[in-house]
Amino acid sequence: MIDFVVQQLAWAQNPVVVARQLLAGVSNGMLLFLISAGLSLIFGVLRVINFAHGALFMFGALIAVSLTALAPGTTGGFVAALIGASAGLAVLGAAIETGLLRRIYRAPHEYQLLLTFALVFILGDAAKLIWGREDNSVQVPALLTGSAQAFGLTFPTYRLFLIVVGIAVAIGLWLVLHRTRWGIFVRAATIDRGMLSALGVNTRRLFTAVFALGAALAGLGGALAAPIVAVGPGLHVQVIIDAFVVVVIGGMGSVLGALVASLLVGIVNAFGILAIPGAAVVLTFALMAVVLIVRPHGLFGTPE
Amino acid sequence: MIRVALPVLLLLGLPFALSDFWLFIAIEVLAFALYAVSFNVLLGYGGMLSFGHAAFFGVGGYAAAILIKQAGLPGGVAFALVPLVALAVSAAFALLIGYFSVQRSGIYFAMLTFAFQMLLYTIALKATSVTGGDDGMTGLKPPGLLAKPFYYYYFALALIAPALYVLYRMVNSPFGFTLRALRANPRRVQYIGVNVRAHQLVAFVISGAFAGLAGALFALSTGNVFPGWLNWTASATPIVMAVLGGVHTFLGPAVGAAVYVVLEVLISGRTEYWPLAMGVIIVALVLLMPEGLSGFARRKAA
Numbered sequence: 231m232i233d234f235v236v237q238q239l240a241w242a243q244n245p246v247v248v249a250r251q252l253l254a255g256v257s258n259g260m261l262l263f264l265i266s267a268g269l270s271l272i273f274g275v276l277r278v279i280n281f282a283h284g285a286l287f288m289f290g291a292l293i294a295v296s297l298t299a300l301a302p303g304t305t306g307g308f309v310a311a312l313i314g315a316s317a318g319l320a321v322l323g324a325a326i327e328t329g330l331l332r333r334i335y336r337a338p339h340e341y342q343l344l345l346t347f348a349l350v351f352i353l354g355d356a357a358k359l360i361w362g363r364e365d366n367s368v369q370v371p372a373l374l375t376g377s378a379q380a381f382g383l384t385f386p387t388y389r390l391f392l393i394v395v396g397i398a399v400a401i402g403l404w405l406v407l408h409r410t411r412w413g414i415f416v417r418a419a420t421i422d423r424g425m426l427s428a429l430g431v432n433t434r435r436l437f438t439a440v441f442a443l444g445a446a447l448a449g450l451g452g453a454l455a456a457p458i459v460a461v462g463p464g465l466h467v468q469v470i471i472d473a474f475v476v477v478v479i480g481g482m483g484s485v486l487g488a489l490v491a492s493l494l495v496g497i498v499n500a501f502g503i504l505a506i507p508g509a510a511v512v513l514t515f516a517l518m519a520v521v522l523i524v525r526p527h528g529l530f531g532t533p534e
Numbered sequence: 535m536i537r538v539a540l541p542v543l544l545l546l547g548l549p550f551a552l553s554d555f556w557l558f559i560a561i562e563v564l565a566f567a568l569y570a571v572s573f574n575v576l577l578g579y580g581g582m583l584s585f586g587h588a589a590f591f592g593v594g595g596y597a598a599a600i601l602i603k604q605a606g607l608p609g610g611v612a613f614a615l616v617p618l619v620a621l622a623v624s625a626a627f628a629l630l631i632g633y634f635s636v637q638r639s640g641i642y643f644a645m646l647t648f649a650f651q652m653l654l655y656t657i658a659l660k661a662t663s664v665t666g667g668d669d670g671m672t673g674l675k676p677p678g679l680l681a682k683p684f685y686y687y688y689f690a691l692a693l694i695a696p697a698l699y700v701l702y703r704m705v706n707s708p709f710g711f712t713l714r715a716l717r718a719n720p721r722r723v724q725y726i727g728v729n730v731r732a733h734q735l736v737a738f739v740i741s742g743a744f745a746g747l748a749g750a751l752f753a754l755s756t757g758n759v760f761p762g763w764l765n766w767t768a769s770a771t772p773i774v775m776a777v778l779g780g781v782h783t784f785l786g787p788a789v790g791a792a793v794y795v796v797l798e799v800l801i802s803g804r805t806e807y808w809p810l811a812m813g814v815i816i817v818a819l820v821l822l823m824p825e826g827l828s829g830f831a832r833r834k835a836a
Contacts, residue, residue, distance in 0.1 A: 352814065
């Protein structure tokens with residue numbers, strides 16, 4: 231038994247392998263952050279678990295597939311894809327909030343759950359109708375191909391780019407939430423929506439904007455992920471689970487929690503693949519269950 | 535009298551009226567009716583929204599499959615043991631999962647049940663030597679005459695009808711009324727001196743056990759069990775059925791199950807976009823019929 235464990239952990243003595251997995255974990259974690267930050271914000275403000283968030287991510291990736299196809303491998307095409315996916319999803323998100331979610335904020339939990347659940351199926355099939363059933367791929371723009379080398383370590387440039395973008399979005403979100411008036415409203419809404427409304431803030435518009443922002447982040451995440459995942463039907467079913475785990479661990483409603491938990495889950499997955507090949511995903515669900523039992527509101531969440 | 539006699543005669547006479555295909559569907563309806571009603575004991579009576587109830591349906595199915603395929607017992611013996619084993623194994627899982635889950639309420643309860651279900655899903659997916667992994671387990675047909683839908687229908691009915699009766703007695707017992715009081719005002723019930731979590735845990739275990747029986751009976755009818763039964767998308771099914779039929783009546787979810795299963799057969803036979811159709815149906819249900827079919831019918835009649 232001990233021999234087996236030692237053998238399974240032999241890679242830990244190789245600093246190059248450890249550093250490589252760490253970087254891979256962090257870059258995957260940044261993608262997770264883009265989708266889970268929106269999921270967490272939406273839960274914090276609207277008190278709705280948006281199961282369709284994975285589908286929004288998938289739509290972002292599919293929009294990127296269509297837009298980059300116009301100019302494959304070029305920086306212009308890629309930038310257009312990032313902007314197009316974010317903007318497109320912001321519009322779709324606003325439409326979903328005003329058309330559907332707004333009607334059921336007062337309904338019991340199961341109705342909200344069912345509604346976002348129905349959207350998973352509707353958007354999943356809509357994606358098949360629009361983009362077909364094949365897996366698509368997106369070319370990494372020429373500027374970001376190749377790899378960087380340092381300390382005997384080779385790492386794909388695109389992965390480093392993901393880390394930079396993730397940090398930039400995290401800083402941007404922090405500035406918006408902590409340095410703007412609108413951000414104060416959003417944070418106040420996660421604490422007490424009724425009071426915010428009573429103080430004269432238009433919470434209806436705030437809800438729409440938060441949902442649109444969350445959807446736009448998911449769209450951006452999808453577009454950024456497009457070059458490194460197979461973009462096709464079923465992508466959303468897996469992605470939402472990872473994001474959900476992150477949000478539960480980090481604390482529903484906390485963007486900082488989403489960041490920390492994204493990196494944690496990304497890193498745990500990256501090393502879990504080495505420690506227990508094929509079953510690393512068990513680790514993340516076990517982590518989630520433990521956090522829920524010990525600290526049900528998550529690492530950075532506030533108790534109800 | 536007629537209100538009891540008519541459905542009983544209908545259920546008993548069904549195999550003489552239906553083709554093998556529709557009889558097969560009728561068995562599915564029976565299994566899902568038990569599943570939905572057992573789920574609704576938690577939601578409609580106890581006010582506990584489990585988002586991981588597919589865990590028990592799936593565990594029941596896998597318990598049946600593993601017993602038949604891997605326990606090394608003669609076919610008839612293994613088959614005869616299936617209902618008891620499915621009940622016991624899923625009750626054990628429900629006890630473990632419920633113990634941790636009932637410590638929390640509301641949306642956190644839903645998320646805990648969800649987390650445990652996904653844990654079981656990944657185990658079913660990865661423990662290939664026991665569960666068959668991604669391919670699931672197939673070829674679980676019951677022995678002898680029971681392999682025919684005509685006889686299997688009565689076998690399933692003979693187990694599901696008493697199970698429903700037990701659940702019915704439970705929700706109308708003092709225990710059931712305590713459960714309803716918990717839905718209305720858990721804090722007040724606690725102040726009276728009731729052990730809230732113990733009551734919730736007992737309800738959770740009973741509900742999980744019968745969901746497991748439903749899963750086992752369904753697995754033997756189709757002959758298969760797949761890891762998808764444990765995936766998160768499967769946990770919406772009992773919620774849809776319960777809400778569709780109406781959560782505030784005992785048999786509402788059973789009606790919801792029947793409507794759901796028949797709709798699935800009719801629609802997925804015509805188009806591959808059954809999920810899209812179901813999504814639209816759910817949206818319509820949520821926005822237009824807040825009390826389910828039974829509430830809708832009541833309001834129309836009034």
